[in-house]
Amino acid sequence: MTSNRPPESGVPSSESGPTVRVYGWQWGPDESRRPGLPWIGIFLVVFGGLLIVQNVLPEYRNLGNTAVLAAGLAFLLVWVVRRGTAALYVGAFLTAASLPGTIEGLTGTDLGSGWGTLFFGIALQVIALVRVSGRGGWGWQALAGSTLVLLASTEIAVPSVGNLVLPGLLVVLGVLLLLRGGRP
Numbered sequence: 494m495t496s497n498r499p500p501e502s503g504v505p506s507s508e509s510g511p512t513v514r515v516y517g518w519q520w521g522p523d524e525s526r527r528p529g530l531p532w533i534g535i536f537l538v539v540f541g542g543l544l545i546v547q548n549v550l551p552e553y554r555n556l557g558n559t560a561v562l563a564a565g566l567a568f569l570l571v572w573v574v575r576r577g578t579a580a581l582y583v584g585a586f587l588t589a590a591s592l593p594g595t596i597e598g599l600t601g602t603d604l605g606s607g608w609g610t611l612f613f614g615i616a617l618q619v620i621a622l623v624r625v626s627g628r629g630g631w632g633w634q635a636l637a638g639s640t641l642v643l644l645a646s647t648e649i650a651v652p653s654v655g656n657l658v659l660p661g662l663l664v665v666l667g668v669l670l671l672l673r674g675g676r677p
Contacts, residue, residue, distance in 0.1 A: 558594035561587050581623060585616035607648030614641030 568584030571577065589612035597604055617638030624632050640662070647654060 558591045558598055561591035562595050565589075565591060581620060585620055586613070589613045589616040605649065606652060607645040609645075610641050611645035611649065614638045614643075614645055617641065 565584050565587030568580045568587060570584075572580035572584055590609065592612045593604055593608040596608075615638065617634045619638075621631050621635035621638055624630060624634065644662070
């Protein structure tokens with residue numbers, strides 16, 4: 494009589510029969526099996542703590558902008574090393590979001606409106622340039638970035654007209670879509 498069970502030694506027998514394979518995921522003392530530090534978790538703890546300090550102690554308001562700038566630059570450094578798309582986007586957007594507040598904190602002046610939009614537009618244009626250099630094409634980032642830079646430039650240069658530029662661009666875009674929609 495032949496048994497279908499593998500021998501007790503753990504080594505399968507040469508007899509034909511079903512074999513069972515067991516895969517496991519271990520977390521043990523062996524350093525090579527442990528993952529690295531969850532740096533995104535550390536970032537979230539530090540960033541959340543800085544936001545709490547910023548809200549509780551208003552005199553540390555610029556600390557938040559500086560921390561976000563540092564995080565953005567860290568993500569951009571990760572992108573330079575690993576070339577991950579997510580790190581590029583997160584780094585560019587965090588840096589763009591923090592620059593107006595950081596500049597205002599360092600200079601002690603109020604930049605006015607439009608600067609955040611300008612930095613986001615520049616960030617999108619940089620992403621578009623990275624795409625082109627990698628033979629990925631211009632993509633939507635170039636159009637969106639150029640639009641944001643145009644909007645911000647008009648808002649910075651002539652604040653009273655800047656409020657009319659976005660609605661005007663929406664009307665022009667709508668007219669172009671309507672004219673194009675009538676053609677077969």
